[in-house]
Amino acid sequence: AQRVTQPEKLLSVFKGAPVELKCNYSYSGSPELFWYVQYSRQRLQLLLRHISRESIKGFTADLNKGETSFHLKKPFAQEEDSAMYYCALNLADRGSTLGRLYFGRGTQLTVWP
Amino acid sequence: DTGVSQDPRHKITKRGQNVTFRCDPISEHNRLYWYRQTLGQGPEFLTYFQNEAQLEKSRLLSDRFSAERPKGSFSTLEIQRTEQGDSAMYLCASSFLNEQYFGPGTRLTVT
Numbered sequence: 001a002q003r004v005t006q007p008e009k010l011l012s013v014f015k016g017a018p019v020e021l022k023c024n025y026s027y028s029g030s031p032e033l034f035w036y037v038q039y040s041r042q043r044l045q046l047l048l049r050h051i052s053r054e055s056i057k058g059f060t061a062d063l064n065k066g067e068t069s070f071h072l073k074k075p076f077a078q079e080e081d082s083a084m085y086y087c088a089l090n091l092a093d094r095g096s097t098l099g100r101l102y103f104g105r106g107t108q109l110t111v112w113p
Numbered sequence: 114d115t116g117v118s119q120d121p122r123h124k125i126t127k128r129g130q131n132v133t134f135r136c137d138p139i140s141e142h143n144r145l146y147w148y149r150q151t152l153g154q155g156p157e158f159l160t161y162f163q164n165e166a167q168l169e170k171s172r173l174l175s176d177r178f179s180a181e182r183p184k185g186s187f188s189t190l191e192i193q194r195t196e197q198g199d200s201a202m203y204l205c206a207s208s209f210l211n212e213q214y215f216g217p218g219t220r221l222t223v224t
């Protein structure tokens with residue numbers, strides 16, 4: 001069963017427009033959620049994690065347990081934000097799978113000038 | 114330390130051959146993970162080590178796959194009798210706590 005769903009495979013916005021990349025997860029316990037980003041020809045890198053509640057490169061994401069969502073948002077997209085974004089889930093409260101990440105299929109974001 | 118490294122970066126092999134990949138994690142990281150990524154999909158978990166102990170294996174890891182981390186440092190992933198369906202990007206990640214740092218991957222093509 002797919003634990004992480006990213007409904008949009010492709011997302012395009014113009015520079016300066018707001019952007020929201022959707023992520024929904026399936027887990028009834030206490031999840032740990034992450035957003036990873038992969039720029040062209042670079043390795044997968046951590047963008048942010050829900051427990052740190054930081055804003056990285058202008059991106060924020062709030063864990064909504066009621067809606068089981070962890071959408072990534074940025075008020076004003078920049079061209080350099082163009083990349084593949086993956087939402088990932090860690091079943092942090094299940095010791096036998098501690099650390100294992102479940103990834104969504106990814107959303108390719110393109111920001112047009 | 115420049116991060117997680119993987120070798121080789123690309124491997125082309127004929128069906129039926131064995132291949133071995135290496136991953137060198139960030140030096141102070143005690144956890145090491147292998148993932149596989151196919152086109153259009155996110156990474157899928159294969160296996161996980163804490164120090165030298167292999168603590169979990171996915172059902173994706175068939176009998177043809179074996180992974181080792183003999184001294185709790187680098188790890189190897191071997192695929193025996195490769196099949197065309199094994200063609201994928203194989204990713205290694207390491208962590209100390211729950212933030213995983215990924216390597217550049219090894220792209221395997223089975224012809």
